[in-house]
Amino acid sequence: MISQPHRAPQGGLVDRSQTLRFRFDGRDYAGHPGDTLASALLANGVRLVGRSFKYHRPRGFLSAGPEEPNGIVELRTGARREPNTRATTAELFDGLEARSQNRWPSLAFDLLAVNGLAGPLFSAGFYYKTFMWPAAFWEKLYEPLIRRAAGLGRAAGAPDPDHYEKAFAFCDVLVIGAGPAGLAAALAAGRAGARVIVCEQDFALGGRLLSDRREIAGRPAGEWLRDAVAELESLPNVTITRRTTVYGAFDGGTFGAVERVADHLPVPPPHQPRQRAWRIVAKRSVLAAGSIERPVVFAGNDTPGVMLAGSVRTYVNRFAALPGREAVVFATVSEAWNTARDLAAAGARVAALVDPRPEPDPALAALAREIGAALHVDSVVSAASGGRALSTVTVRDAQGREQAVSCDLLAVSNGWNPTLHLTSHQNNKPAWNPAIDAFVPDKLPPGMSVAGAAAGRFALAEILAEGSQLGGEAASACGFVSPAPQDLDADPETPSSGPLWRVVGGKGKAFVDFQNDVTDADIELSAREGYRSVEHLKRYTTLGMATDQGKTSNLPGLALMAEQTGRSIPETGTTIFRPPFTPVAIGALAGHHRGKDFRPLRLSPTHAWSREQGAVFIESGLWMRAQYYPRAGEADWLQTVNREVLAVRGGVGICDVSTLGKIDVQGADAAEFLERVYINHWKSLPVGKARYGVMLREDGFVMDDGTTSRLGESHYLLTTTTANAGAVMQHLEFCHEVLWPELDLRLVSVSEQWAQMAVAGPRSRELLRGVVDAGHDISNEAMPYLAARAVTVGGGVPARLFRISFSGELAYEIAVPADYGHALATALTEAGRPLGVTPYGLEAMAVMRIEKGHAAGGELNGQTTARDLGLSRMMSTKKDYVGRVMAGREALVAPERPILVGLKPVDAGQRLRAGAHFVEVGALATMANDLGHMTSVAFSPNLGCWIGLGLLADGQKRIGGRVRAVDPVRNGDVEVEVCSPVFLDPEGTRLHG
Amino acid sequence: MVETASVGWTRRSAWADVAKAGRFGAQGTTGVVVELLYGLGIATLIVADGGGPALAAALRDRIGIEPPLTPLIRRSGGRALAWAGPDRWMLVADRRDDLDPVCEGLHALAAVSNQSDGWASLQIGGPDVRRALAKGVMLDLHPSAFPDGAVALTAVSHINVVIWREGDAFTLLAPRSMAGSIWSWLSASTAEFGCEVRG
Structure with a gap:
C-alpha cells in the first residue's frame, strides 16, 4: 500500500475502500475514487506539478476547478495522449498516467528556467520587438525556436483510437451548473413538470456545497444535497448529465456542451464514445455556473503552495487532502476565514491570519485565538518564496514593517468573480457592480436568467431562493404551473469587504496571468508604451490568451491597468468572453464524421x-466509381485501359452509368421549360426520342450537359453529369419556383431509382438482343440513333432503352429499377460471354470521349462558353433561354478567345499532360505568351499515341499548325500539332452502325 | 445471335452487403430494434396544376386516406400517405405490387414517380430508440414535439432522409446509394444500447 501522507484519515467524499494506482512523471502513487488527479497528487504530498510557459518557473495548483492556470498536464500515453489537461478536473482512474509539461530535462531541474533570470528580455512585447528583423528569419529561425521553448503539451501524433459522437437534445429548461442555485432551479422547474436538463461539468453534483461546511434548513448541507439529487433523479422529466460542460450559448436558445463520457476511464467501455458533443436547444435556460475566486498579485505569488482559499477548502473538505501542514491565510473577504477553521479542523497548523482591513473583525480575533493563529490586521502578504515549494511568506503591516512567517501553504482570497461567460457569448457586455467589485451579467441571451453566484449573489440562503424562483419562472414561461418558490435558511454569513488587487514592493516577480506568465511589470510597461485599451493590453502582453482564457487573470489585469492610468475599472474596459468556456477537443466536434465517415459515400x-469483376474504384465526388478492371498479367492501369478501349471499339463493352443525375420533368409545360433552360430546341423532339442538350448559367457560361428523352406526351427524363446532379436539380427548381412559377410543371429527382448501364461497341445490339425480352424490336430501323423507349428485360422487368453514345460507337444505355441493377449487369456479362463483352471503367470512358472530342469535366469547368466548346451552332437564336444574353458579352464572343481543339504530339512517342499551357513554338514560356491550356489528355490505343483536348486562342485558325505545350510543374515541354477535337470517325459512321 | 441469358433476374435489396439480421453492440440488452424494410412500394405524387381536389378525391376513394396538408403520415391498412412538401406526397405501400393499382390513371392529376428502389428503408424501435436517434436526428423526437404520425424531411449524418413516427417506432428512408453510410452512423449510434436487426 502506497501511503498518502497528506490524506486525512476520515471525512471527505473519497471512497477509501478502493485504491486507485496512478503514475505522475514516472512515479507511482495511490488515490481513491472521488479524487481528481490534483487532489490525489496533493494527498501524496506532490505540489510541484508544472513549469510555466515562458519563464519555466516551478508551479503548483492554484485552484481546484476548471479555472486552473498552472496544473496542466499530459494525460495517458501513446495514441491517447492528450496535452494541456487540467489536473484539477481530471477524474482519477486506476492506471492513469500523467506527465508534467514544458520542462526539460525534468520537472525539478529545468534548464530553461534561466529564462526567468533573463527576465527583462522576456517582458511584454519582447517577441514583437526582438524578432522583427530580418523578416526572412521569422519563419525559418525565430518561430521554431520560440515554439520549442514555449510549447505546452505534446499532441499524440497518432490517430485517436476512440470514437466520438454528437447528439441533439431539447428541453424546456436548461440548468447550467448543479450547485445550490442550479439544483434549486432544477427542482422548481422539474416539480412544475417542465422537461429539464441539468448539466454539471463536475463528476459530482453540488458545486460549493461539496467544498464548504455549510448548513441548510438547520441540517448539514450534504443532507439537503443528497435529498435534492434523489428527488431530481426520481423525476422522469429531468435529465442530469454529469461531466458535461456547457461551453457555448448560441442563437435561438442553442447551447453547445461536451460530455466527457469516458475520460474518467482508462479506455472507453465497449460501444461507448470517449466524448459526446451535445447541441442542446432550450426554450429557457438558467445559468447557475457559480463563481471563480480571485488571487492577489504580489511577489512570488506563483510559488507552489500559494493557493486560492476556496480551493484549499475544496481539497480539505471534499477530498480530505491537506495541501499543507503549516498555513497562512491572506484574505480580503470574511468568508475566506472559514479556510483557517477548516484547515485547523483537519489537523493543519495555521500560523497566521493576514487581514488587510484596518479594523479587526471581532469574530476573526476569536477564531485566531481558537486555532492558535497569529492575527495580523491592517497587514498584507508582500512576498512568498521558497522556489519549488513555499517555505516563507513576508507579512508587512501598515507601517511597512516586515516579518517572515514560515509556512508551506498560503491560502489567498480576493473575492469572487461571477462565472458569467455564457451570458456574453452573444456579444453582451457585463456590467460593473461596485457593491461586490465584480462584473455581473447585464444584458442576457434571450430566454436566459442567471441565478446565485453567477449573478453576483454569494449568500447561500439568497442563492437557494433565487435558484428556486428563476427555475419556477422558467418553467412558467414554458407553460407549466410552478409551485411557490421555496425559501431555505442557511447558516449566517458575514458580508465581504473590498478587494486588494496587488501588493507592491515585494522582491521577485508578481504574476497576473499565471499560464501566460504575465506580471504586474508587464502591465505597467504596456501602460507606459501606450497600450492602454483593454484590447491592446491583451494583445501586447498576451494577458488572458492562454488555454485558461484568463479566468483568474482578466480582472486583476484590468484592475492594474486602471490603477496605472488613474481610471476606474469600468472606465478601463470590460472583459467579454467567446465560446468555448473551456477547450473542446476537435474530435468531439467531428463526432462520428472522421475517416471514411467524414462524408457520405x-x-x-x-x-x-x-x-x-475486380474493379479498381476511385472516389468521384461522393461516389465510388469503377476506374478500370485489371486482369491477371496486366502490367499497369494503362495496359488495362488500352485493352478495355480496344474491346469496346472492336466488339462490345459495358459500363455503369447509374451515377448520372436523372430528373423527371412532367407537365403540360415541360417542353416549354426545357426550351428555357437549354440552349437548343426541344419542342420538335418527338415522343420516344432523346436529344443532347447544353444548359448555361445565368452568366452565360456552360453549367452542364446531358441527354433528355421524351418518354411521354408531357413526360421527359433529363440527365445530368454525375458531378452536377445536385446543382442542376437546384437550378431547375429555382427556375421553376422563382422565375416561371406559372409553368405547369413538376420536377423530381429519380437518380436513386434507376440503375443504368452503357452498352457500347459494334456488337452492342447483338448483346442487348440477348437481354431485352424477345417481344421488343431493337433493330436499327425500330430503334435508330437517339431512340428512347420502354422495354422489358428478364421476362417482364420494366426497363428503359436509350440509343445514345458517349464513345462514338453504336451504343445504348439501358436502365432498370435499382434493385435489378446487379441482375442487369450480371445478365449483360453472361449474355455477352460469347461476344467477349468487356466491363470498362471511367478511364476507358474518358479515353473514348477524348478520341471523339466530347467535352466533359476538364472542359465543363465553369469558365467555358458553348462557343468555347465548339457548340455555338446549338445556341438557338429563335428563343430565349437562361444565359443567352450574358453569353453574348463582347469578351465571351471575341474571336481570339480560346476554343476547343485537339492536340497530338509531333513526336508520337511523347506524353501529354493535362494542365500544360500553350505558347508559340519559338516563344518564351511566360504568361504574356500564354495561348490557353490542355484540358484533358489520354493515350489513344487506336491512334497509338497520346492525344489531348485543349482550349487554344484562335484555335480554329491554328488547325494544322503547331504550338508548344509547356508544363513547368512537371518539366514538360512538348511540341504539339493542333487538330480537330474529333480524332476518330469524324463522319460518325460507327454511331449509326 | 446470342441466347437469352440464363441468369436469375432477382431483386437485390439496398441493404444487401450492408446490414443483415442479427445482433450487435452491448450484450444482454436490446435497447434498439431495427427492421430492414424491404419491398416497400414508394411513389412521389406531385399535384398537377389545378388537380388538387380531384387527386384528394381519388386518393380518398382508392385508399381511404385524406392527403395530409401538414407534415403527417396517414395510414389505412397497408398503404399510407406521407406529406413530402407543399402539394407533394409519398405514397407508401407495404407491398410493392399494391402501388400500381393506386397510381393507375392518376397521371392526369399528379406527376407520379416510382421511387420504390431509390430508398433504403428502416423501421427503428425499442426502449432506447430516441436516445439512439438523437445522435443524428437534429429534431426533437419527444412525443410532445414529434407525436404519432409526425413526418420530417431532414438530414442525418449529412444524408437527406425522410423520417416518420408510427406509435413508438420510427421509419427512416435514406437514399439507396448512401445505405452504407447511414448504416455506419446507425450502427455506431445504437451499439451502446444493444441492437437487434431483423431482416
Whole structure:
C-alpha cells in the first residue's frame, strides 16, 4: 500500500475502500475514487506539478476547478495522449498516467528556467520587438525556436483510437451548473413538470456545497444535497448529465456542451464514445455556473503552495487532502476565514491570519485565538518564496514593517468573480457592480436568467431562493404551473469587504496571468508604451490568451491597468468572453464524421457487380466509381485501359452509368421549360426520342450537359453529369419556383431509382438482343440513333432503352429499377460471354470521349462558353433561354478567345499532360505568351499515341499548325500539332452502325 | 445471335452487403430494434396544376386516406400517405405490387414517380430508440414535439432522409446509394444500447 501522507484519515467524499494506482512523471502513487488527479497528487504530498510557459518557473495548483492556470498536464500515453489537461478536473482512474509539461530535462531541474533570470528580455512585447528583423528569419529561425521553448503539451501524433459522437437534445429548461442555485432551479422547474436538463461539468453534483461546511434548513448541507439529487433523479422529466460542460450559448436558445463520457476511464467501455458533443436547444435556460475566486498579485505569488482559499477548502473538505501542514491565510473577504477553521479542523497548523482591513473583525480575533493563529490586521502578504515549494511568506503591516512567517501553504482570497461567460457569448457586455467589485451579467441571451453566484449573489440562503424562483419562472414561461418558490435558511454569513488587487514592493516577480506568465511589470510597461485599451493590453502582453482564457487573470489585469492610468475599472474596459468556456477537443466536434465517415459515400446499384469483376474504384465526388478492371498479367492501369478501349471499339463493352443525375420533368409545360433552360430546341423532339442538350448559367457560361428523352406526351427524363446532379436539380427548381412559377410543371429527382448501364461497341445490339425480352424490336430501323423507349428485360422487368453514345460507337444505355441493377449487369456479362463483352471503367470512358472530342469535366469547368466548346451552332437564336444574353458579352464572343481543339504530339512517342499551357513554338514560356491550356489528355490505343483536348486562342485558325505545350510543374515541354477535337470517325459512321 | 441469358433476374435489396439480421453492440440488452424494410412500394405524387381536389378525391376513394396538408403520415391498412412538401406526397405501400393499382390513371392529376428502389428503408424501435436517434436526428423526437404520425424531411449524418413516427417506432428512408453510410452512423449510434436487426 502506497501511503498518502497528506490524506486525512476520515471525512471527505473519497471512497477509501478502493485504491486507485496512478503514475505522475514516472512515479507511482495511490488515490481513491472521488479524487481528481490534483487532489490525489496533493494527498501524496506532490505540489510541484508544472513549469510555466515562458519563464519555466516551478508551479503548483492554484485552484481546484476548471479555472486552473498552472496544473496542466499530459494525460495517458501513446495514441491517447492528450496535452494541456487540467489536473484539477481530471477524474482519477486506476492506471492513469500523467506527465508534467514544458520542462526539460525534468520537472525539478529545468534548464530553461534561466529564462526567468533573463527576465527583462522576456517582458511584454519582447517577441514583437526582438524578432522583427530580418523578416526572412521569422519563419525559418525565430518561430521554431520560440515554439520549442514555449510549447505546452505534446499532441499524440497518432490517430485517436476512440470514437466520438454528437447528439441533439431539447428541453424546456436548461440548468447550467448543479450547485445550490442550479439544483434549486432544477427542482422548481422539474416539480412544475417542465422537461429539464441539468448539466454539471463536475463528476459530482453540488458545486460549493461539496467544498464548504455549510448548513441548510438547520441540517448539514450534504443532507439537503443528497435529498435534492434523489428527488431530481426520481423525476422522469429531468435529465442530469454529469461531466458535461456547457461551453457555448448560441442563437435561438442553442447551447453547445461536451460530455466527457469516458475520460474518467482508462479506455472507453465497449460501444461507448470517449466524448459526446451535445447541441442542446432550450426554450429557457438558467445559468447557475457559480463563481471563480480571485488571487492577489504580489511577489512570488506563483510559488507552489500559494493557493486560492476556496480551493484549499475544496481539497480539505471534499477530498480530505491537506495541501499543507503549516498555513497562512491572506484574505480580503470574511468568508475566506472559514479556510483557517477548516484547515485547523483537519489537523493543519495555521500560523497566521493576514487581514488587510484596518479594523479587526471581532469574530476573526476569536477564531485566531481558537486555532492558535497569529492575527495580523491592517497587514498584507508582500512576498512568498521558497522556489519549488513555499517555505516563507513576508507579512508587512501598515507601517511597512516586515516579518517572515514560515509556512508551506498560503491560502489567498480576493473575492469572487461571477462565472458569467455564457451570458456574453452573444456579444453582451457585463456590467460593473461596485457593491461586490465584480462584473455581473447585464444584458442576457434571450430566454436566459442567471441565478446565485453567477449573478453576483454569494449568500447561500439568497442563492437557494433565487435558484428556486428563476427555475419556477422558467418553467412558467414554458407553460407549466410552478409551485411557490421555496425559501431555505442557511447558516449566517458575514458580508465581504473590498478587494486588494496587488501588493507592491515585494522582491521577485508578481504574476497576473499565471499560464501566460504575465506580471504586474508587464502591465505597467504596456501602460507606459501606450497600450492602454483593454484590447491592446491583451494583445501586447498576451494577458488572458492562454488555454485558461484568463479566468483568474482578466480582472486583476484590468484592475492594474486602471490603477496605472488613474481610471476606474469600468472606465478601463470590460472583459467579454467567446465560446468555448473551456477547450473542446476537435474530435468531439467531428463526432462520428472522421475517416471514411467524414462524408457520405455513395455506391452505385451495380457496385457489387463491379467488385465481382475486380474493379479498381476511385472516389468521384461522393461516389465510388469503377476506374478500370485489371486482369491477371496486366502490367499497369494503362495496359488495362488500352485493352478495355480496344474491346469496346472492336466488339462490345459495358459500363455503369447509374451515377448520372436523372430528373423527371412532367407537365403540360415541360417542353416549354426545357426550351428555357437549354440552349437548343426541344419542342420538335418527338415522343420516344432523346436529344443532347447544353444548359448555361445565368452568366452565360456552360453549367452542364446531358441527354433528355421524351418518354411521354408531357413526360421527359433529363440527365445530368454525375458531378452536377445536385446543382442542376437546384437550378431547375429555382427556375421553376422563382422565375416561371406559372409553368405547369413538376420536377423530381429519380437518380436513386434507376440503375443504368452503357452498352457500347459494334456488337452492342447483338448483346442487348440477348437481354431485352424477345417481344421488343431493337433493330436499327425500330430503334435508330437517339431512340428512347420502354422495354422489358428478364421476362417482364420494366426497363428503359436509350440509343445514345458517349464513345462514338453504336451504343445504348439501358436502365432498370435499382434493385435489378446487379441482375442487369450480371445478365449483360453472361449474355455477352460469347461476344467477349468487356466491363470498362471511367478511364476507358474518358479515353473514348477524348478520341471523339466530347467535352466533359476538364472542359465543363465553369469558365467555358458553348462557343468555347465548339457548340455555338446549338445556341438557338429563335428563343430565349437562361444565359443567352450574358453569353453574348463582347469578351465571351471575341474571336481570339480560346476554343476547343485537339492536340497530338509531333513526336508520337511523347506524353501529354493535362494542365500544360500553350505558347508559340519559338516563344518564351511566360504568361504574356500564354495561348490557353490542355484540358484533358489520354493515350489513344487506336491512334497509338497520346492525344489531348485543349482550349487554344484562335484555335480554329491554328488547325494544322503547331504550338508548344509547356508544363513547368512537371518539366514538360512538348511540341504539339493542333487538330480537330474529333480524332476518330469524324463522319460518325460507327454511331449509326 | 446470342441466347437469352440464363441468369436469375432477382431483386437485390439496398441493404444487401450492408446490414443483415442479427445482433450487435452491448450484450444482454436490446435497447434498439431495427427492421430492414424491404419491398416497400414508394411513389412521389406531385399535384398537377389545378388537380388538387380531384387527386384528394381519388386518393380518398382508392385508399381511404385524406392527403395530409401538414407534415403527417396517414395510414389505412397497408398503404399510407406521407406529406413530402407543399402539394407533394409519398405514397407508401407495404407491398410493392399494391402501388400500381393506386397510381393507375392518376397521371392526369399528379406527376407520379416510382421511387420504390431509390430508398433504403428502416423501421427503428425499442426502449432506447430516441436516445439512439438523437445522435443524428437534429429534431426533437419527444412525443410532445414529434407525436404519432409526425413526418420530417431532414438530414442525418449529412444524408437527406425522410423520417416518420408510427406509435413508438420510427421509419427512416435514406437514399439507396448512401445505405452504407447511414448504416455506419446507425450502427455506431445504437451499439451502446444493444441492437437487434431483423431482416
